[in-house]
Amino acid sequence: MLPYLDENDVVIDGGNEFFENTERRAKALMEKKRIHLVGMGISGGASGARRGPSLMPGCTPHAWQALRPVLESMSAKVEGRPMVTHVGLGGAGHFVKMVHNGIEYAEMQFLAEAYALLRAQGMGNEEMGSVFRGWNEDGSDLQSYLMEISSKILTFPDDRPQGGDEGYLIDKVLDAAGSKGTGKWTVQCAADLGIAAPCISAALEARFVSSDVDLRRRMQDLFSSVCPAPPTAGQEMDGEGEARPKLAVQTVADALLFARICAYAQGLHVIHSANQERGWGVDLTSVASVWQGGCIIRAKLLEVIVSCLKESPSEANLLLIPEFAKRASALQHSAREVVVHCVLGKIAAPALCAAVTYYDGIGRARGPANLIQAQRDYFGAHTYARLDAEGKFHTEWS
Numbered sequence: 001m002l003p004y005l006d007e008n009d010v011v012i013d014g015g016n017e018f019f020e021n022t023e024r025r026a027k028a029l030m031e032k033k034r035i036h037l038v039g040m041g042i043s044g045g046a047s048g049a050r051r052g053p054s055l056m057p058g059c060t061p062h063a064w065q066a067l068r069p070v071l072e073s074m075s076a077k078v079e080g081r082p083m084v085t086h087v088g089l090g091g092a093g094h095f096v097k098m099v100h101n102g103i104e105y106a107e108m109q110f111l112a113e114a115y116a117l118l119r120a121q122g123m124g125n126e127e128m129g130s131v132f133r134g135w136n137e138d139g140s141d142l143q144s145y146l147m148e149i150s151s152k153i154l155t156f157p158d159d160r161p162q163g164g165d166e167g168y169l170i171d172k173v174l175d176a177a178g179s180k181g182t183g184k185w186t187v188q189c190a191a192d193l194g195i196a197a198p199c200i201s202a203a204l205e206a207r208f209v210s211s212d213v214d215l216r217r218r219m220q221d222l223f224s225s226v227c228p229a230p231p232t233a234g235q236e237m238d239g240e241g242e243a244r245p246k247l248a249v250q251t252v253a254d255a256l257l258f259a260r261i262c263a264y265a266q267g268l269h270v271i272h273s274a275n276q277e278r279g280w281g282v283d284l285t286s287v288a289s290v291w292q293g294g295c296i297i298r299a300k301l302l303e304v305i306v307s308c309l310k311e312s313p314s315e316a317n318l319l320l321i322p323e324f325a326k327r328a329s330a331l332q333h334s335a336r337e338v339v340v341h342c343v344l345g346k347i348a349a350p351a352l353c354a355a356v357t358y359y360d361g362i363g364r365a366r367g368p369a370n371l372i373q374a375q376r377d378y379f380g381a382h383t384y385a386r387l388d389a390e391g392k393f394h395t396e397w398s
Contacts, residue, residue, distance in 0.1 A: 019091030036063035041097020043295035052076035054295035055084035058093025076294025088280030102186030106263035109203035129155035144299030198354035254334035259355035
């Protein structure tokens, strides 16, 4: 395109591009011909394309001012507010969209794990659909686009029944989840920044496990031949040999909300850290605001997130904000109950488990990593810091 472009022309890349490529191209175009490249994250799917998406442009101020009227006109609206903001410079827009998708991975996995748990407790599709619809009612803290579509999916009739075998379409869908790279990039970038994002990582790895259908089938055949069948989920035996009761629906709901808080905390922490490193000028409050409509992770919880970020815009992690610290503290017991229930019932719940372990690890001023650092010093002379003295130390442990 370069030969056909003039100085101060604006080029928009609206794909899910890796942000480093956008950074490189923006710099090269500016140096060669003063062309303004906009790396614009777009979320909303097919519905957003027709009715207005959430837009996350990363670009120069010149490009933003040139495009702003068009982008505000075409974006989704929430109470008259356009779901678009100038995210920041360079690759900031694509980075923010990448993390949006990472949070989306976690959200979808949480719902899949809740579905697996309710199904294991004996609920049918209609009952599960009713539960999900209840969680999505106006005023519910769990209200979200993903909850809404999940409630519809659970009770959607099979549109191509084979041999008169009618039923629900979800029961005929192969349990192999695909991915297009943004979740993997989020986990990789979090690792590069040294930021923990275990809910997103667990969701990504769960997709990898799901995609190897043949391996799982072979494993099931092998395990069933060498291991006794697990107790029915929700009916595990306690120490007295008595059947334990099923989990209450509200307990599962509270666990989902706890996990969602942890996923948003992780994703926003990744953006905060990248912004500090890159100097993009990202405002987390604005980012959370444009996620309130048009995009896939739009949810009622974002109203609280936006409100809290306005009060504490410099905090790196949502869980440092008193409102979210209180919410997580109140919900954590339900999350633990659900995780224990799943572990005892052999129901894979990696993302919900990751939320609990993240909360426990990040909320502990002193953990067990002193042993790891001592091990590193023992075999590799990597040194260690002491609690009672300044500097780096090495010990001949043997």
